[in-house]
Amino acid sequence: MEEKQFCGLIGSTGKGEAQIALRGVAARIKVVNxxxxxxxxxxxxxxxxxxIEAVYSFPLPMDATVCGFKITDAERxxxxRVMERDTAFDAYDQALAxxxxxxLLDQDTPNHFTCSVGNLAPGQDVVVSITYVQLLRSRDGSYRVSLPSVIAEVYTPLDVARKMDPADLDRLYPPRALNKLPYGLSLKAEISMQGGVKSVDSPSHPIRVEMGEDIVRISFSSGEVQMDRDLVLNIEPVQVSGKLAYFCPDPFQEGWIGYAEFMPKLPEKARQPKNIIFIIDCSGSMRGDSIESAKSALLLLLASLREGDRFNIIAFGSDFHSLFTSLNSYDDSSLDKARAWVQALDADLGGTEILSPLKHALETDPEDTKNIILLTDGEVGNNSQxxxxxxKAPNRPRIFTIGLGRNADEELIKSLPRLTGGESEFAYPGERLEPVIGRHLARMDNPVVTSLSLNWGGQSQQLDSQCICLIPNEPLYFMEHLDRQPEGKVSLVASLADGTTxxxxxxxLQPCPQSHSGLPQLYAKHRLQNPGRTPSGSRQRMRSSRDIATEIAVKYQILSEFTSFVVSDPRRNESLKGGIELRRVPVVATLAYHAERICACAYPPTESVMFYNTLLDNQNSLSSKEDDPILSRLVLTQTANGYWDKSQLLHLVLGNNKIKSKDVADRLALTGKFKPxxxxxxxxxxxxxxxxxxxxMISSEEYQTMLDKxxxxxxxxxIQPExxxxxxxxLFID
Incomplete structure (x- = not known):
């Protein structure tokens, strides 16, 4: 029997706070539309x-375009500048020599970064500023700003970890501290929207909101917070345009950058039977709020299926097991079995070995077109694998993901849907899952885009399949490099997988406002994420994709997997002769939110690495809100056909313990017209x-699939309810 390895990388502060060079982190956020x-x-x-050399690994949003890196001290x-990655590392090492x-600022993964501050002299005090731009996507008329605070404790399979470069492992597993750290996070955010801001809230932190006439200002209620969870801001504007179109000169090469938004209006179609595989993460990292949220979401998803659908459920951790051996027809018998199976699940299956259950889902019933819904915190270390x-999977399904927890890792949760024409969602503890599920179900009812044609005021471009997932009233946006200044409106023709157009x-089209001044850099990041857009037969296609990506990133001065920011201080300091001590900045051990964490460790512990087994749950003042017991009961008792038949529901819904189902049938004049x-x-x-x-006390749209059924x-x-x-x-009044 293989022995489980319980370990985590918890950084010892050694001689105390003196060896932790990082003394504070401040976030300055500006949102305009x-x-x-x-x-x-x-x-x-x-x-x-x-x-010393201070090295700090930290996360940023996966869609962030990092376009600025500067250092400020008392004198200058x-x-x-952005350079090819190896060249930047050589320049950094030479400066220290x-x-x-x-x-040095380097990208380790699409959402993990490392800042190295080398030859920091005794008493030296510097501020490192990292600037990034991003476009926010509207969901149900709201925008969401997310700022990751700490790299999550990921699980890496042992065979993968053993093959990794030790330096990469150091960055993937930064030292962690259980005691209070000498640095925290402060926040200053300014939000302005065309038409105004209706509301701003945060499910992650208590915030102070100052509603001005044109600008809303946000800060933490406590001034500074511990960096143990992601910051989430939900912004509800008075209106979402969805039809903006801008252009600006390209400052890095000849031509123009165009930006256009579109608001899809999709025709209603009869719902078609679906094949859906639900994959639920039951690893140790899901302990607490996450597993309960996942189970609640899965129960609602099950209630939303219809007769004619086929489904299966896979629970995974270090190993996996499935409810059925293959896709099973949806009826009352399979629904009852699935509900009982889900309610018995717990976060007790060890590490996050997601590859095996994914292979099982794709390779079982290989001839059937499938949708996969993955519920996970995404805390894995083998994302690339x-x-x-x-x-490369043949007949790959559309994958829809729901990221759960306070530190859900974006890379896995966002990358799988992008590869398959699905979509990703995140649900922070305490946030309602019903809107998330409703959006995913709506997306499944709409076909994926297979090809696109854009016309920028007379300049036409044919694009390859973008694997875009459509949902009504959710804006799409596109960016292009154009030979000449565009005029008029931008038109889009999309070919859909069902054969419709x-x-x-x-x-x-309007000149680009100051709020979108980062458009050229955003376009460059878009190019890096869509390398297949290089025109067919061009000379560029003959060069390696790495060379092309490096050239783009250096030209537009953005960080990428092939480029890094670097700068040296030209002042020669003779007092810095001698050895430089490495000081890796420890991060908060967010695993305090889980009762157990199982990881793989490929090398023996050192002075800064210690093994641990369990930690107590952190009972936070922002714990998840309890579900409405009536709604939860309704989710669990609707039959596969769509009706309810439990008399106890009348007592719950009407608040009357004496009323009987026969009384209701009599008062609604149903008795005699139908069998009892x-x-x-x-x-x-x-x-x-x-x-x-x-x-x-929720929008009926959140339970629309149950209502429709x-x-x-x-x-x-x-029977017509009206x-x-x-x-x-x-009945409700009496």
Whole structure:
């Protein structure tokens, strides 16, 4: 029997706070419409008597375009330049060898970065500023700003970890501290929207909101917070345009950059039967809020299926097991079995070995077209291996992901849907899962885009398949490099997988406002994420993709996997002669939110690495809100056909412990028209439908699939709920 390895990388602070050079992190966020610019300021101080090299690994949003890196001290400001990665590392090492101070910013993964502050002299005090831009996507009329705070404790399979470069492992597993660290996070955010801001809230932190006439200002209520969870801001504007179109000169090469938004209006179509495989993460990292959220989401998803659908469920950790051996028809028997199976799940299956269950899902019933819904915190260390498999898989399904927890890792959760024409969502503890599930189900009902044609005021471009997932009233945006200044409107023609064509038009092209000044850099990042867009037969296609990506990133001065920011201080400091001590900055051990964490360790512990087994859950003041017990009961008791037949539901919904299902059938004049059992089902179902539409303290749209299923069943029995509205209303009043 293979022995489990329980370990985590918890950084010892050694001789204390003096060896932790990082003394504070400040986030400066500016949001104008859907454009977001963020500057992260890291304050380093060397309080030791020897020169040091401070190395800090940290996360940023996966879609962040890092376009600025500067260093400020009491005497000067140094602005770094982007170079090819190896060249940048050589420049950094040479500067240290020459007794100069030097600064390096490197991308380890699409959302993990490392800042190296080299030859920091005793007493030296510097602020490192990292600037990135991003475009925010509207979801249900709201924007979401997410700032990751600490690299999550990921699980790397032992065979993968043993093959990794030790330096890469150091960055993947930064030292962690259980005691309070001498640095925290402060926040200053400014938000302005065309038409105004309706509301701003945070499910992650208590915030102070100052609603001005044109600008909303946000800060933490406590001034500074511990960096133990992601910051999340939800912004609800008065209106979302979805049809903006801008252009600007390209400052890095001849030509123009165009930007256009489109708001899809999709025709309603009859729902088609689906094959869906649900994959739920039951690893130790899901302990607490995450596993309960995953189970709640899965139960609601099961209730949202219809007769004619086929499904299966796979639970995974270090190993995996499935509910059925293959796709199973959806009926009352399979639904009851699935509900009992899901309710018995717990976060007790060890590490996050996601590749095996994915292979099983793709290779079982290989001839069937499938959708996969993955519920996970995404905390894995072998992302590349997983993505490579999905990218090469024949007849690959569309993958839809739901990231759960306070530190859900973006790379896995966002990359798999991008490869397959699915979409990703994130649900922070305490946030409602129903809107997330509703959006995913709506996306599954719409075909994926297979090809696109854009016309920028007379300049046409044909694009390869972008694996775009459409949802009504959720904006799409595109960026292009154009030979000449565009005019008029931008038109889009999309070919869909079902053979239909969608035509859309943007608003009038306008000169790019200051809020979107980072558009050229955003375009360059877009090019790096879509390398297949190089014109067919061009000379560029004959060069390696790495050379092309490096050239683009250096030209537009953005960070990438092939480029790094570097700058050295030209002041020669003779006092820095001698050895430089390495000081890796420890991060907060966010695993305090889990009762158990299982990782793989490929090398023996050192002084800064210690083994651990369990930690107590952190009972946080922002713990998840309890679900509405009535809604939870309704989710669990709707039949596969769509009706409800439990008399106890009447007591819950009507608040009347004495009323019986026969009384309801009599008062709704159903008795005599139907057999007693059918009359009972109709009566209870009508009351529940009325409750969901008019009395539930949530939008009925969040349970739309359950409502639709119930109404379809009622329609089969020639029942129109609106005809019974007055009589049902009396039941609630009496």
């Amino acid at each position: 859907n454009a977001c610019q963020t500057t992260i300021e890291q304050h380093y101080v060397n309080t030791e008597s020897i020169p 400001e140094l602005v770094a 020459n007794n100069h101070s030097a600064y 997983i993505q490579d498999y999905v990218r 969608l035509s859309l038009e943007s608003g009038e 059992a059918v009359a009972k089902r109709i009566g209870i179902t009508l009351v529940v439908v009325y409750y969901l539409e008019y009395f539930a 119930a109404k379809e069943w009622l329609a089969k029995n020639k 005809q019974y509205l007055e009589k049902i209303c009396r």
